[in-house]
Amino acid sequence: MTRVIHTGDTHIGYQQYHVPERRQDFLAAFRAVVRDAIDDDVAAVVHAGDLFHDRRPTLSDIMGTLDILEELAAADIPFLAVVGNHEAKRDAQWLDLYASLGLATRLGDEPTVVGETAFYGLDFVPRSKRDDLDYDFAPHDADYAALVTHGLFQPFDYGDWEASEVLSESSVDFDALLLGDNHKPGKQAVEDAWVTYCGSTERASASEREDRGYNIVSFDDDVQITRRGLETREFVFVDVELDAAEGLERVRSQVGQYDLTDAVVIVSIDGDGEPIAPASIEEYALDHGALVARVTDHRELTADERETSVSFADPDDAVAERVRELGLSGAARDIDETVRASKVADANVAETVEDRVRELVEDDPDALDGAGSPAGDGDTATPDAEVTAANAETDGGDTDEESTAADPETDAAAADPETDTAGGSEDQSLEEFL
Numbered sequence: 538m539t540r541v542i543h544t545g546d547t548h549i550g551y552q553q554y555h556v557p558e559r560r561q562d563f564l565a566a567f568r569a570v571v572r573d574a575i576d577d578d579v580a581a582v583v584h585a586g587d588l589f590h591d592r593r594p595t596l597s598d599i600m601g602t603l604d605i606l607e608e609l610a611a612a613d614i615p616f617l618a619v620v621g622n623h624e625a626k627r628d629a630q631w632l633d634l635y636a637s638l639g640l641a642t643r644l645g646d647e648p649t650v651v652g653e654t655a656f657y658g659l660d661f662v663p664r665s666k667r668d669d670l671d672y673d674f675a676p677h678d679a680d681y682a683a684l685v686t687h688g689l690f691q692p693f694d695y696g697d698w699e700a701s702e703v704l705s706e707s708s709v710d711f712d713a714l715l716l717g718d719n720h721k722p723g724k725q726a727v728e729d730a731w732v733t734y735c736g737s738t739e740r741a742s743a744s745e746r747e748d749r750g751y752n753i754v755s756f757d758d759d760v761q762i763t764r765r766g767l768e769t770r771e772f773v774f775v776d777v778e779l780d781a782a783e784g785l786e787r788v789r790s791q792v793g794q795y796d797l798t799d800a801v802v803i804v805s806i807d808g809d810g811e812p813i814a815p816a817s818i819e820e821y822a823l824d825h826g827a828l829v830a831r832v833t834d835h836r837e838l839t840a841d842e843r844e845t846s847v848s849f850a851d852p853d854d855a856v857a858e859r860v861r862e863l864g865l866s867g868a869a870r871d872i873d874e875t876v877r878a879s880k881v882a883d884a885n886v887a888e889t890v891e892d893r894v895r896e897l898v899e900d901d902p903d904a905l906d907g908a909g910s911p912a913g914d915g916d917t918a919t920p921d922a923e924v925t926a927a928n929a930e931t932d933g934g935d936t937d938e939e940s941t942a943a944d945p946e947t948d949a950a951a952a953d954p955e956t957d958t959a960g961g962s963e964d965q966s967l968e969e970f971l
């Protein structure tokens with residue numbers, strides 16, 4: 538029997554909502570997983586990509602991660618990992634740095650055998666490169682085999698690649714696909730194998746409402762996958778449906794029913810009622826101890842936008858999907874975020890953006906190139922719906938999310954396939970954002 542932790546989408550370095558506490562949270566979640574692995578004495582920690590939120594993590598995030606991996610190594614538990622779309626660099630990967638220090642194994646087409654199981658890896662593959670894959674994995678003589686990879690696979694939501702294709706094309710018979718990229722956990726049986734997402738370990742978007750955690754995978758006669766939860770930052774979701782005569786007081790009293798201490802408070806207003814300044818709710822939440830508060834007033838949408846936007850269960854999901862299609866570079870999203878950041882006063886936005894662009898281009902002349910697959914080809918959402926999703930975000934969306942891609946100028950500059958002159962996309966395969 539071989540029992541491992543399957544985790545991924547850790548997104549270390551993500552300073553969500555522009556607060557340092559959130560940045561710490563993402564690192565802390567990784568530490569919690571590793572400590573569980575040590576307490577539980579599992580055979581390995583298998584990481585399915587997006588250890589880092591972007592391909593240029595800060596030194597403190599690199600060091601923090603190093604500390605955690607050292608703890609794991611001291612307990613003699615191997616860390617087996619692949620590279621996700623967020624963190625992928627052109628040539629060497631951060632993972633190689635940890636591997637060179639003996640703290641990680643970068644999985645590939647040769648088996649890494651732990652206990653009775655052979656683990657293989659496939660880094661995130663942009664859509665444009667998938668036809669070139671040979672699915673040629675070296676043989677093994679272990680009892681079980683698992684492939685670890687990062688991408689959006691059918692039969693799960695947003696899947697743009699069939700898990701069954703990977704399983705049937707591969708030269709090795711896999712008992713399990715251990716996946717990252719979709720932050721929502723799940724498992725399904727496909728072609729006699731288990732295909733499973735472990736989910737993210739901290740909420741990288743307000744659409745990730747469910748509790749966070751990771752998978753425990755046991756290879757023993759058959760493959761068994763169970764979930765274990767993680768203690769993460771409290772998120773308080775308040776959805777208020779207002780009647781015609783209701784307004785601010787009603788929303789406040791709804792929000793006031795929760796313990797907001799140190800929480801991220803996400804308020805969503807719908808229905809009728811009086812106009813409400815989101816800032817007044819946000820202030821109220823902060824006064825009651827919230828770390829961050831964000832208010833989305835869906836009533837601001839026009840009738841047309843409402844009609845189309847109902848095709849999405851959650852505007853965050855729709856925007857996330859759209860951003861993936863756009864293939865915005867990390868730099869473009871970074872600038873977009875600066876423009877929307879509540880902490881940058883409007884008067885300073887132009888200067889801040891100019892500084893940021895200069896920094897980015899000095900650092901990497903290709904920083905503003907789009908990433909990979911051109912928008913729109915063969916995708917599921919209709920163009921109308923995409924546009925509406927973007928508008929919805931502009932009008933009332935959770936504008937602090939990294940996924941806000943609604944600014945038309947940003948879109949045009951970053952999404953135009955012609956600007957992608959790099960000839961490939963693995964250098965910044967930030968197809969994003971799941």
Ligand SMILES: [Mn+2]
Binds near residue numbers: 546548587621623970
């Ligand atoms: Mn991710």
